[in-house]
Amino acid sequence: MTTSTVRVRVPATSANLGPGFDALGLALDLHDEIEVTLDEPGGGSGTGPHAGVRISIEGEGAGELDEGEDHLIIKAMRKTFDRMGVDQPRNIRLHCVNRIPHARGLGSSSAAICAGILAARALAAPYAARAGPEGGHGGATGDDDATGGNRRAPGAELLSDDEVFALATELEGHPDNVAPCLAGGLTIAWLDQSGRPSMVKLNPHEGIRPVVCVPRQRLSTERARGLLPRDVPHADAAANAGRAALLIAALTRRPDSRLLLAATEDRLHQDYRAPAMPQTAHLVKTLRAKGVPAVVSGAGPTVLAFTTPDTQDLIAPEVGNDWLIQPLSVDPVGSFVQFPETR
Numbered sequence: 001m002t003t004s005t006v007r008v009r010v011p012a013t014s015a016n017l018g019p020g021f022d023a024l025g026l027a028l029d030l031h032d033e034i035e036v037t038l039d040e041p042g043g044g045s046g047t048g049p050h051a052g053v054r055i056s057i058e059g060e061g062a063g064e065l066d067e068g069e070d071h072l073i074i075k076a077m078r079k080t081f082d083r084m085g086v087d088q089p090r091n092i093r094l095h096c097v098n099r100i101p102h103a104r105g106l107g108s109s110s111a112a113i114c115a116g117i118l119a120a121r122a123l124a125a126p127y128a129a130r131a132g133p134e135g136g137h138g139g140a141t142g143d144d145d146a147t148g149g150n151r152r153a154p155g156a157e158l159l160s161d162d163e164v165f166a167l168a169t170e171l172e173g174h175p176d177n178v179a180p181c182l183a184g185g186l187t188i189a190w191l192d193q194s195g196r197p198s199m200v201k202l203n204p205h206e207g208i209r210p211v212v213c214v215p216r217q218r219l220s221t222e223r224a225r226g227l228l229p230r231d232v233p234h235a236d237a238a239a240n241a242g243r244a245a246l247l248i249a250a251l252t253r254r255p256d257s258r259l260l261l262a263a264t265e266d267r268l269h270q271d272y273r274a275p276a277m278p279q280t281a282h283l284v285k286t287l288r289a290k291g292v293p294a295v296v297s298g299a300g301p302t303v304l305a306f307t308t309p310d311t312q313d314l315i316a317p318e319v320g321n322d323w324l325i326q327p328l329s330v331d332p333v334g335s336f337v338q339f340p341e342t343r
């Protein structure tokens, strides 16, 4: 029996950031960790029917999530082995430590998908490649740096970083969580005419202090996307384009509350989704009236606020017991892959 193990750490992400629907995203210092072990009888690569998947889960989703082939990480791994053209492993052991809340607008599904893809890619890498540079994604590495700066993560010869990004976007359905999850920091993601994603990574100003207010209530992204209209007024689209551009300036150069308040205005998604999360809509409105730049995180129902020293203390009095207030720093690194046996 040969055994190989990989560990992957993936961050929570907040997408949209107000006006940047399906484009902007921020990686947060809150992580899921997985450990995946492949046991191959006789050391073969293993073909034929999947002999077994064994899953253990700590934290969010324990006792709730599927513990077989329908687990999202296993599905992402299977898809990745197929995409790389390598045999499916026979025995997969997956241990998950889940800290990102599910269906709250903090990118848990994107994190699970990225973790599965990166684990599968790393496990398919030749053994000799495993002592190479750490880090799950060699994509964007600094300000104004588009994807493609491959620093040859293990398995990159089988599936490049750009292909990892494309596959994760295909599975997730939109690129704005996947980009910061892979690359860290603040990302702008977009799709070309054929649906292929690209990103630019930026480093937010160190004065930016994200705080998330997470409610008990869940709302699936699929349901929240179903509430959006097919068409929007031209004036609303124009307003969002200007605000999204301003937001990049505010988050990277001038993180003062007045500018951030204007820069986080949205007309494309938050109001349409409000009926599915009235408490979220109310909290966003109340915080903004007090001068705190607050938005719906991703598809909701979490609220994201960009605080500065003058607004930090304004949040707690407005938030009832049903919410968890979490100040989080920005994760500048993104996904991270490690082989315990090469340590």
Ligand SMILES: Nc1ncnc2c1ncn2[C@@H]1O[C@H](COP(=O)(O)OP(=O)(O)O)[C@@H](O)[C@H]1O
Pocket (backbone or CB within 6 Å): 032, 061, 065, 071, 072, 073, 096, 098, 101, 102, 103, 104, 105, 106, 107, 108, 109, 110, 112, 219, 220, 221, 222, 298, 299
């Ligand atoms: N770590 C995980 N392991 C397995 N499935 C997960 C994991 N994280 C998320 N999921 C799946 O994704 C769903 C949440 O996805 P989604 O509605 O897009 O919300 P969000 O990504 O904003 O948390 C969960 O209900 C679960 O089915």
Ligand SMILES: N[C@@H](CCOP(=O)(O)O)C(=O)O
Pocket (backbone or CB within 6 Å): 013, 014, 015, 016, 021, 022, 023, 104, 105, 106, 107, 108, 109, 174, 176, 177, 221, 224, 225, 269, 297, 298, 299, 300
């Ligand atoms: N742009 C997407 C973002 C969804 O983020 P999630 O964290 O809620 O999955 C959308 O608004 O639908």
